[in-house]
Amino acid sequence: MLLNDLRTQVAHYARKMYESQLVRATQGNLSARDPESGLICITPSGADYQLLTAEDIAVVDERGNIIEGRWKPSVEMPLHTYILSQRRDINCVMHTHALYTSAFGVVYQPLPMILQESASCLGGEVPIVPYQESGTQAFAELVAQTLGDGPAVIWGNHGAMVVGVNLALTFSIAHALEDTARIYCLARQLGTPVPLPAEEVARLHANWKQGYGQTAIDTPLTAS
Template sequence: MLLPDLREEVARYAQKMYASGLVRATQGNLSARDPSTQLICITPSGADYQTLLAEDIVVVDAFAHVVEGRWKPSVETPLHTYILRRRPDIHCVMHTHSLYASACSTVYQRIPMILAESAACLGAEIPIAPYQISGTPEFAELIANTLGDGPAVIWGNHGAMVVGTTLALTFSTAHALEDTAQVYAIAKQLGTPVELSREQITALRSHWLQGYQQTSIEEKAARS
């Protein structure tokens, strides 16, 4: 089996997406690129996240052609591969239907940086792409352009997508997005949420990136 370790990790994080409420039923999808081969492991279409195994994960190339797998890959595979081709700085793409981020997508409510932890992880206000039917080349270009070089994007009237260098970081980013959306919705009922300044966000982001880079070095050393 090609890329057994990465396929197992994708299956494990897909299960974590379901268990933590980032997706429900068979919603959403998750992919990770192997830097050495440039092959991409992605969840299958209509996957039951609770029973997903490594052998259920589909391997595709950079242009969404199936290389190995017993199931059809996610219908959003062309979007995942398009973003990964555009973003050599990241290797993972996660599409979620988390409740509060999805709610923001229906009212086109921007998600400002009001929490220090989320500002450190996300680094900036999250852009919102206008609604468009998914699964088309035009949709892939729209989402990639709206995402730009950032870590997350809201899909209008749909859900959200986050990207990252590792599955662990991508999973954390998805929760940072959902936590901010939820706290913002609650805070607006209590008063006027105070947004962090651009300078504060920049300082938080810089400090967080330094800590994350150090953690990555330590993890690599532990595995070697």
């Protein structure tokens, strides 16, 4: 099977997304690019995350042509292929429907940096992508424009997206995003959250990139 190891990794992290409530039912999607071939492994459309195996993961090229797979790729494939074509510094795209993060997209409030750990990997206020029907090239370009060279964006009236060098780091960034959103909401009930100074966020992020952000190796998994 083509790219068996990477497809196993994608299925594994897709299940972890479900287990950690970053997605529910068949929401969200995940992709990872093989740096050597440039091919992209992506979750299938309407997948049951709990049952996903390597064989369920589709393989496409950067133009979205299906190379191998028994199921149709995610309807968000145009987004994944476009983001990966624009960002050669990353290899993974994860679209989530985490509750607290999604709430920020409903009120169109960018997420400030209030936690040291999250500021390290997120690197600054997380912007909101204006609402537009997803699954189209136009939406992919809008997301890419809003994302810039950052690691995360929140989609207006929809969900969120994070990107990273590998699957493990991308999963960690998605949790940092949701943790920040949740703690901000809790803190608002106690008082006024105090964001970290911009210069401190920049320093933390620079240190994180040197120590973790450029790590390009995932721990091998046994095939599922």
